[in-house]
Amino acid sequence: MNPLLTRSTRWLAPSVLVALVVLTGSVQAPANTQLPAGSVVPSERHRSVARRVGSMLEGMHYSGSKLDDKLSATVYARYLESIDGQHSSLLAADVADFEQYKLRFDDMIRSGDVDPAFAIFARFQQRNRDRIKFAIAQLDREPDWTLDETFEFDRTKTPWAATNAELDEFWRKRVKNDALSLMLTGKNWDETTKLLKKRYETTLKRVDQVSADDVFESLMNAYARAYDPHSSYFSPRSSEEYRIQMSLNYDGIGASLQLVDDYVTIMNVIEGGPAAVAGTLSVKDRITGVGQGKEGPVTDVLGWRIDDVVQLIRGRAGTQVRLQVLPAGAAPGTPEKNLQFTRNKVTLEAQAAQKELRTLKRGDKEIRVGVINVPAFYQDVEAQNSGDKEFRSTTRDVRRLINELKAEKIDGLVLDLRSNGGGYLPEATALTGLFIDKGPVVQLKVTTGELEVQDDPETGVAYAGPLAVLVDRFSASASEIFAGAIQDYRRGVVLGQRTFGKGTVQNLVPLDRWSPRPVNGQLTVTIGKFYRVTGESTQHRGVEPDVALPSQIDLEEFGESALEGALPWDRIPGVPFRSESKSQQPNITALADEEKLRATKDPDYRWLVADLAATDAMRKQRSISLNLQTRKAERERIEKDRLGRENERRAAQKLPPLKNAEELADAKFPDTVLDQAAEVMTDMVTGVRPLHPAPTRTVRREDKTG
16 A cells, blocks of 8 residues: 545645636437537546546545435535535526436446536536626726725625526626726726736636536546545546656656746746756747647647646657747747757756755854755655666655755754645655654554554664754644654654644555556545554644744634544554653743743744734635725725834834835745744754743653653
8 A cells, every 4th residue: 555645635626717628529418418519528438437436435435435315415515616616607596407416426426427517517617608708798887986885705605696687796896896906006997997808808718618627527526525625536637747746857848837818938947957958948938839849740829728738848758849939028920939849857846845054143152053844745656666766755855955954063953844735655754764763653544444553664863953843734644744753752842833634644546457647547535544653643633833833824714624524533542652851852831931032022023923913804804895995095004004014123123114015015024933943943952941830741642661
């Protein structure tokens, strides 16, 4: 078994409106399901994959839930939410029509007859077209900006509209809000309408570029997510993107792309890739055509969906690709450049672990703090399986960075795992092994009830000095295994915010029996739960920091406990392990007291707390004024408050004040949380005494060896 800890569902969730070609296909829908002419329809491949996905979910998922009428109703509800979560296109009458399918979703996936789901999408697609056309028509007349009316921008809990008139009113206000936002930047009505019309027409084009694969991916994810929030279906293309995220490499030319005004535009040229080596491709260049090999025909890609263009440009290392490029800044009609590249392996260094060295003062002492940012738990499994001894992984990269920092004579180390959503499970145990000599790291309980204890794979440590782990609410899965183990072994101090609370394990299963590539996609199925060596699950509860630091992330809105259908918390017996002796551990109470004291004095800290309070107040809003003067006054107040907070911080730092909102927009702000983590590490290195007596921290564990 090769379990994977997937990232948060936000990263995995596919967008349903991102495809290129409407696939009418040759497959006809069954006679009992009428699909409008031109609608996307499922293929025989989709029907076959659906049957296999249903079988695997029933047979493999940790919950053991069966696809029955109860689960069918859940799938139905999730599917509707996936296509119209804001309740802004479909009518209550449409949803009433769909009720006939509510208890058929269990039968649909078993038989592969998924046509009713495609019929639901076809209705949504037509309604969505109508809504966007309505929005475009609203631009014919300037709204009355003096009316005291509000726009409710969050409709997730609003009932489906009973009439078209009700939706018309919502979309009228939505267009007015879009226009008002542009006019607040200084644009007049003519400029605003031109921009919005172009934006809406582009959106309308995207609606008609949805493919059958896109609809099918959303449907299969509705089934998977009905089991739990982290089971997911990946289409063939999403499977490839997932592989790239795990391995941090792909075969291509090394350029980041973005769709800008129908042009696939170069946003970044990746260092070391074929495009960077050639030096002929520049940022803001626009790709108008792609040709394969040295002489293959050039395919015009103007107006194409970006992921389809990416598929044309990527390819096997050593092969050639030709790009037809309109240079940056050149007007349409200008002669284009014809560039040829030989594809090669491109490494995504920006997404790999990185280090920095910070120097802090304590009296006359200079403390050197190393920081390693770990954005994910990755491993190039394909390279490892092929026998490549130099395969890329988080643990290998961190070990190398530790050695570099040790050569720079660091006094302490901070591992920054903020926003690290997890990744490859073996990397969590391997990374823990860099800091503990030996012992169990995590317990894994699978669908069958079997319990497996995963140990540190190597004896010895890479770093034995003072250690802190910085986490936030978006630190999940493998991050929580690592942070929990470091905390349980008393090997280091966990700083920051309570973590996400994802204590489930997923297995990645290709849906192809013989193909080396997932041409039918892949399924991640929750096959177990992991537990700390103390026996406690991180599910729902996450890892509590030893020393709390502020964060912009709302604990109530984000995290496992906020996800519908998440598995419950529980605990199992712990396993024997040996923690660090008490004499070698920092005084947690003293560190927390010192941090609280610093919070009252440090101007950056006070600025961050005030900024977070203002952000929290804005986040609780669910509607906004559509009166131009009211919005201007509100905007001016917000900007004045932000400018005041920033200038108060700058005055305390003896920095020159900012004059206006424009300077504020261009200003660079400190990473105050990381600054504070470095301060806590400096406290650990220099030693701090508690401000008041406190009870000894108790670590729950099953430690038979003392």
